[in-house]
Amino acid sequence: MTRTAPDSPPHFITTQNWSIENLTTLIDRARALRQNPVQHLLKNKTIALVFFNPSLRTRASFEIGAFQLGAHAVVLEPGKGAWEMAFGDGEVMDGAAEEHVREAARVLSEYCDLIAVRRFPMFEDWSLDRRDHVIRAFAAHATVPVINMETITHPCQELSHAMALGDRLGELRGKKYVLTWTYHPKPLNTAVANSAVMIATKLGMDVTLLCPDERFALDERYMNAATKNAELSGGSFGMSHDIESAYDGAHAVYAKSWGSLAFYGDWEREKPVRDANKHFIVDEAKMARTSDAVFSHCLPARRNVKATDAVFDSPRSMVIEEAANRLHVQKALMTTLLGVAGEIR
Ligand code: CP
Numbered sequence: 511m512t513r514t515a516p517d518s519p520p521h522f523i524t525t526q527n528w529s530i531e532n533l534t535t536l537i538d539r540a541r542a543l544r545q546n547p548v549q550h551l552l553k554n555k556t557i558a559l560v561f562f563n564p565s566l567r568t569r570a571s572f573e574i575g576a577f578q579l580g581a582h583a584v585v586l587e588p589g590k591g592a593w594e595m596a597f598g599d600g601e602v603m604d605g606a607a608e609e610h611v612r613e614a615a616r617v618l619s620e621y622c623d624l625i626a627v628r629r630f631p632m633f634e635d636w637s638l639d640r641r642d643h644v645i646r647a648f649a650a651h652a653t654v655p656v657i658n659m660e661t662i663t664h665p666c667q668e669l670s671h672a673m674a675l676g677d678r679l680g681e682l683r684g685k686k687y688v689l690t691w692t693y694h695p696k697p698l699n700t701a702v703a704n705s706a707v708m709i710a711t712k713l714g715m716d717v718t719l720l721c722p723d724e725r726f727a728l729d730e731r732y733m734n735a736a737t738k739n740a741e742l743s744g745g746s747f748g749m750s751h752d753i754e755s756a757y758d759g760a761h762a763v764y765a766k767s768w769g770s771l772a773f774y775g776d777w778e779r780e781k782p783v784r785d786a787n788k789h790f791i792v793d794e795a796k797m798a799r800t801s802d803a804v805f806s807h808c809l810p811a812r813r814n815v816k817a818t819d820a821v822f823d824s825p826r827s828m829v830i831e832e833a834a835n836r837l838h839v840q841k842a843l844m845t846t847l848l849g850v851a852g853e854i855r
Contacts, residue, residue, distance in 0.1 A: 526664035539842035550580030571836040597833035615651035636774040668709040670835035683714035685761040697769025704732040711739035720756040725772035792817035
């Protein structure tokens with residue numbers, strides 16, 4: 511297989527280097543697979559699912575999706591049933607890791623047709639975490655396509671979110687989209703927030719990143735990507751700290767919590783800042799300001815912390831649809847990466 515950059519197709523590391531046309535085609539194929547879910551398009555193929563972090567949706571949907579396509583998925587959890595792994599070039603491996611990604615990625619490539627990786631940041635030093643070095647190392651050393659199951663972005667979630675938005679709202683261009691930060695007792699990954707602003711701007715939506723103050727801005731890489739996407743798509747992108755105006759007239763509200771990059775690794779200092787903003791919870795009063803907006807969250811979500819029961823249980827909530835779509839979009843993705851997508855019935 512010809513190699514380009516380690517985050518470029520044939521891998522699926524980020525949507526940013528996939529065109530909107532190719533992403534739209536993936537979602538169309540996911541809709542076809544939703545209609546006709548069991549098609550053995552990947553008969554006798556194998557996929558390695560490498561989880562460095564826990565999961566409910568991602569693991570279940572990839573395993574079940576592989577089964578429905580006639581493939582077999584093997585789940586590996588380094589440090590818990592599989593060897594701990596090292597990633598550094600030239601690293602002296604005298605710590606806990608028994609295995610280097612250079613061998614692991616190549617060995618898995620001998621067994622498998624695809625490798626999917628979940629590896630969250632370490633939450634100590636953003637200048638290191640932002641390199642996304644684990645999945646990039648897999649992509650650099652594997653000889654089969656590599657799929658991001660969430661690192662510092664969550665591109666599979668983007669696809670399922672975009673599919674749900676399209677199902678609910680139809681034409682997305684020009685619709686007002688709010689990504690709202692919400693409180694959570696622990697600092698969380700920025701991955702879904704990074705992904706949300708990238709995909710919503712790519713879809714031509716008018717996107718507002720609502721957060722308590724500029725210390726909750728996303729990494730400039732994703733702020734810049736969203737700005738560039740909006741320029742290309744005819745949408746818009748901006749940050750606001752004003753709850754009322756952000757919600758006014760919105761067509762979609764996406765909730766997510768994340769830790770402040772301004773305090774990254776210094777979470778004791780960040781905690782009082784986060785604690786002071788519990789009022790960012792998505793509730794009925796805020797949703798009443800919208801244009802009958804749909805609500806979503808990537809899940810898992812803490813009820814009555816991120817959003818109220820009434821919002822989660824509202825007919826405008828699409829959290830279950832979005833989660834369900836993970837199955838369909840990942841099947842579309844696996845078949846596309848393995849070159850059989852044109853055969854979907
Ligand atoms: N949204 C999502 O990725 O869910 P899991 O963490 O349960 O996989």
